[in-house]
Amino acid sequence: MGLRRLFKKEKQERRILRQIVRTGDNLQPEYHRATPECPHPERWSMFDSMTAEMEVLEFLRTLVTTIKPELIVETGTFSGVSTIWLAEGLKANGRGRIVSCEFDPLIYANAKERIEKSAVAEWIELRNQSSMDMKIEGTIDLFFSDSDLPIREQEVRRYLPQINPFGIILMHDASSHLKTVREAALKLEREGLISVLLLPTPRGLVVAQKREGRK
Ligand SMILES: C[S@@+](CC[C@H](N)C(=O)[O-])C[C@H]1O[C@@H](n2cnc3c(N)ncnc32)[C@H](O)[C@@H]1O
Numbered sequence: 001m002g003l004r005r006l007f008k009k010e011k012q013e014r015r016i017l018r019q020i021v022r023t024g025d026n027l028q029p030e031y032h033r034a035t036p037e038c039p040h041p042e043r044w045s046m047f048d049s050m051t052a053e054m055e056v057l058e059f060l061r062t063l064v065t066t067i068k069p070e071l072i073v074e075t076g077t078f079s080g081v082s083t084i085w086l087a088e089g090l091k092a093n094g095r096g097r098i099v100s101c102e103f104d105p106l107i108y109a110n111a112k113e114r115i116e117k118s119a120v121a122e123w124i125e126l127r128n129q130s131s132m133d134m135k136i137e138g139t140i141d142l143f144f145s146d147s148d149l150p151i152r153e154q155e156v157r158r159y160l161p162q163i164n165p166f167g168i169i170l171m172h173d174a175s176s177h178l179k180t181v182r183e184a185a186l187k188l189e190r191e192g193l194i195s196v197l198l199l200p201t202p203r204g205l206v207v208a209q210k211r212e213g214r215k
Contacts, residue, residue, distance in 0.1 A: 013050060013078065013104065013107060014104075014106060014107065016048050016049065016050050017078075017079060017106075017107055017110055019048070020047075020048060020079055021110070025047045025048075025081070026047065027045050027046070027047060027054060028045065028046060028047075029041075029042045029043075029044070029045060029046075030042060030043075030044040030045060030046045030053055030202045031046075031049070032049070032175070032177070032202045032203050033177055035175050035176045035177045035200075035202075035204075036176060037175070037176060037198070037200035037204070038175065038200045038201060038202050038204075041202035044201065044202050046202075047081060048079075050078045050079070051078060051079060051081045051082065052081070052082050052146065052172055052203075053201060053202055053203060055201065056082075056172070056201055056203075056205055057081065057082060057085040058085075059205075060082060060085050060086050060089070060144070060170075061085045061086065061088050061089040061092075062089070063089070063142070063168065063170075064086055064088075064089025064090060064092075064093065064096075064142065065089045065092050065093060067141065067142065067167075067168060068093050068095070068096065069090075069096050069141030069142040069167065070095065070096050070097075070138075070139075070141055071096065071097060071098075071099070071136075071138055071139060071140050071141050071142075072086055072090070072096065072097070072098040072099070072140075072141065072142040072143075072144065073098070073099050073100075073136055073140045073142075073143050073144070073159065074086065074098060074099070074100040074101070074144040074146060075100075075101055075131035075134075075144070075145050075146060075147040075152075075155055076100075076101075076102065076131070076145075076146040076147035076148070077100045077101065077102035077107070077108065077111045077126060078102065078107060078111065078146075079107070079110060079111055079114060080100075080110075080111035080112075080114040080115045080118075080126075081114075082144070082146065083098060083100040083111070083115065083124055083126070084114070084115065084118050084120055084124075086098050086142075086144070087118075087120035087123040087124050088120055090120070090123040091119070091120050091123055096123070096141075097123055097124075097125060098123060098124050098125070099125045099127065099134075099136060100124065100125070100126055100127070101126075101127040101128075101129045101130070101131050101134045101147075102126070102127075102128060103128070103129060103130040103131075103147075105128055108126070108128040111126060112126055131145075131147050131151070131155050131158075132151065132154065132155070132158065136159070136162060138162070139162060139163070139164045139167075140159060140162050140163045140164060140167060141164045141166075141167040141168075142167060142168050142170070143156070143159055143163055143167070143168070143169045143170065144170045144172070145169070145170065145171045145172065145181075146170075146172040146173070149173055149178065149180045149181055150180060152171055152173075152180070152181050152184055153181075153184035153187065153188065156169060156171065156184070156185075156188060156193075156194070157188075157193075160193060160194075160210060163210050164210075165209070165210050165212065165213035165214050166209075166214075167209070167210070168207060168208070168209060169194060169206070169207075169208040169209065169210065170205060170206065170207060170208075171184070171185055171205070171206035171208065172203065172204075172205055172206075173203050173204060174198060174203075174204035174205060174206040175201075175202070175203050175204030176204070177204075178203065178204060181204070181206065182198065182204060182206070185198075185206040185208060188208075189208075192211055193210070193211060193212070194208040194209060194210055194211055195208060195209050195211055196208045
């Protein structure tokens with residue numbers, strides 16, 4: 001990624017973060033554009049355009065209580081909201097842990113503060129690191145790829161050997177409008193690496209499973 005693009009992206013994330021710090025979390029109708037697969041995005045809710053849609057947050061928490069992962073890895077913490085919802089699922093299960101990484105030091109510091117004040121801090125390990133450098137010990141039961149769109153494909157490739165074949169891979173922002181992640185997931189499927197479901201949410205969510213080793 002070019003430096004100019006990286007800077008522009010950081011600025012957008014930091015701008016949204018400043019707004020959150022100023023006004024708090026405010027639920028509003030989702031305003032990402034309609035797509036053929038999701039023609040009424042306004043029926044969904046969101047806190048801001050970086051944090052996953054409210055309904056997706058609910059899905060994340062329920063997925064955790066449904067499959068009871070021992071280890072969740074999330075790329076892209078932003079303000080820590082999805083991390084906290086995933087951790088709420090772990091707390092309800094009474095077991096497991098989540099490792100989440102955020103490479104922007106300012107955004108990381110803000111998320112750390114939010115997580116420390118939450119009721120689920122003990123379930124979360126937050127790392128100020130790039131997803132492409134982070135080292136994870138053990139088998140990943142739930143992998144949530146939610147960092148920068150162009151690196152999601154590389155992330156899945158990088159962590160795939162460590163992902164439990166019975167586990168779940170989620171890739172956010174996979175709508176037909178946002179394209180990049182959708183195309184990456186379909187490419188990984190064509191290569192026989194994963195099997196993919198495309199959930200028709202406003203920003204799109206890939207629910208996938210590793211193909212190799214499935215029994
Ligand atoms: C879409 S936001 C994450 C939203 C969050 N998961 C939620 O739903 O509450 C993406 C975040 O990923 C961070 N990011 C982008 N590329 C990254 C990378 N390679 N490693 C770690 N963090 C990254 C950005 O700074 C940004 O805060």
